[in-house]
Amino acid sequence: MRQIRRRLACAAATVAVALTGACGPDTPEKMTLTLATFGQFGYDDLLPGYEFTHPGITVRLVRAEQGGPYHQDLLSKLEKGEQLADIQAVEEGHLADVLAHSDKFADLAKIGPADVKPGRWLEWKYEAGRSKDGKLVGYGTDIGPLAMCYRKDLLEAAGLPTDPGSVKTMFATWDSYFKAGDRYVKRSHGKAWFDSSAQTFNAMVNQLPVGYLDRDDHSTLETNAALKDAWDQVTGAVKQGQSAGLTAFAEDGNAGLRTGAFATKVCPSWMLGIIEQEAGIGNAGKWAITDTFPDGGGNWGGSYLTVPSSSPHQKEAAALAAWLTAPEQQLHAFRVSGNFPSQVDAFTSPDLLSEMNSYFGGALIGQVFAAQARKVGKPQYKGPGDGKIQETVIAPALRSVEQGADPAAVWQQVILGVHRVVP
Incomplete structure (x- = not known):
């Protein structure tokens, strides 16, 4: 991402507060608000x-440096009823487990x-932050709209087209995507089309x-x-040699x-930074991105800011969370950390x-992901255990298929x- 000169923090904050109405009268007493996050939020x-x-x-x-241990600690404290930070960030993949404890969080709508109105956010982002009983548990921060990244040089070497129109046709549906994968495997003499069946699935x-x-x-299995059809498509592609059988974010994947x-x-917006970092300068210009994703839009990732009921300063914490998730501040976070805004x-x-x-x-990534974000439909309901299913059941199962196991079994x-x- 190009380097953009940062504004002075105080000046940026003053302008943003004026625009969002977050600034009120001087606080009559001193207080400390604790904001717990993981990774880089750009704050x-x-x-x-x-x-x-x-x-x-x-x-x-x-x-916290890593989101996994952070969320394990958060959920453990929720189960035990222990004190939490005044504001707790929650990643989308763990949101369902937090929403199951909605009684331990303030209703930000109240x-x-x-x-701060629902229209600040994309509708699907806002709705995903609500619990079953309608409580607004989280203000949305960033999102992970899905696009597709590809190596132009590898497609060219295999005789596949790389012009934007042809690429969009290849990636228009999952059926066309996997058919293109079959052609690539054959023409490249057995090279893999995608990195991991678990990521694709x-x-x-x-x-x-x-x-x-x-x-x-x-x-629902x-x-x-539709879920079974997706399994059949992915595992069918694996049997045709399309998967490299790598583990994303691990050394073999890197x-x-x-x-x-x-x-x-598969490229959610935050993946671009990972590719650039791990693929290295020697592959600069070889990667490309298209604003087409098979069968429409999708989202993978993004976070929320919540205010636990245990906070002694709930209204002040909610005001800070609202300010941090205003468009001005989220654009700043995008510039410094690459987190794509949901506002x-x-x-x-x-x-x-x-x-x-x-x-x-030279891809205009802001335009690409803004277009992809608008294609996302209603949020899919994710209940408690959803993330655990993906991590401990689905991913190992697909790895076994990549190692030769029968998909039906x-x-x-x-x-x-x-x-x-x-149950």
């Missing part, structure tokens, strides 16, 4: 500005600033109206025909990016629409595995 140089415009408030940022599942669980939190072990990859007004910002990525051949094992997680 570090915003917080001093908030403190400047809100005398008496100090914000203490507690950031305690948040009155001028996860994206396909996220597109479905119903995922692993219904709204009563029961398994024995009745969800090595595969460096060596060109596969030609295409509607951000999508018309010249800063976002002009954002260009030289590593991906493994599917029966998947059904049993899911029933061990949920």
Whole structure:
């Protein structure tokens, strides 16, 4: 991502507060608000500005490096009824487990600033932050709209087209995508089309109206025909040699990016930074991205800011969470960390629409992902255990298929595995 000169934090904060109405009268007493996050949210140089415009408030940022341990700790504290931070960030993949404890979180629709309306966010992002009983548990931060990344040089070497129109045709549906994969494997003499069946399947599942669980939190695997069709498509592609059988975010997956072990990859917006970092400067310009994703739009990733009921400063915490998730602050977070905003007004910002990525051949990534975000439909319901199903049941099952196991037999094992997680 190109480097953009940062504004002075205080000036940026003052302007943003004026625009969002978040700034109120001076706080009569001193208080410290604890903000717990993981990874990079892009908030570090915003917080001093908030403190400047809100005398008496100090914000203490507690950031975990890895999201997995962070969420394990969060869920453990929820189960035990222990004290949480005034604001707790929650990643989309763990949101269902948090929503199952909605009684331990404030309703932001009631305690948040009155001028923060649902229309601030994309409708699907806002609705996904609501619990079954209608409580708004989280203000949306970023999202992960899905596009497709591909190696132009590898497609050219295999005699496949790389012009934008032809690429869009190849990636228009999952059927056309896997058919193109068959051609690539044959013409490249056995090279892989995509990196991981688990990554591909996860994206396909996220597109479905119903995922692993219904709204009563029961398994759908024995009745969800669309889910089984996705399994059959992915495992069929594996049997044709399309998967490199790599583990995303692990050393083998990173090595595969460096060596060109596969030609295409499911690309939520946050994936671009990972590809650039792991594929390295030697592959700059070889990667490209298209604003087409098989069978429409989809989302993978993104987070929310929640205010636990245990906070002694709920209204002040909600005001800070509202300010951090305003379009101005989320555009800043996009510039410094690459987290794509979920706020509607951000999508018309010249800063976002002009954002260009030289590593991906000068692609206007702001325009690409804004277009993809608008294609996402209603949020899929994800019940408690959804993330555990993906991580501990589905991913190992698909790995076994990549290692030669029979897909039909493994599917029966998947059904049993899911029933061990949920009724």
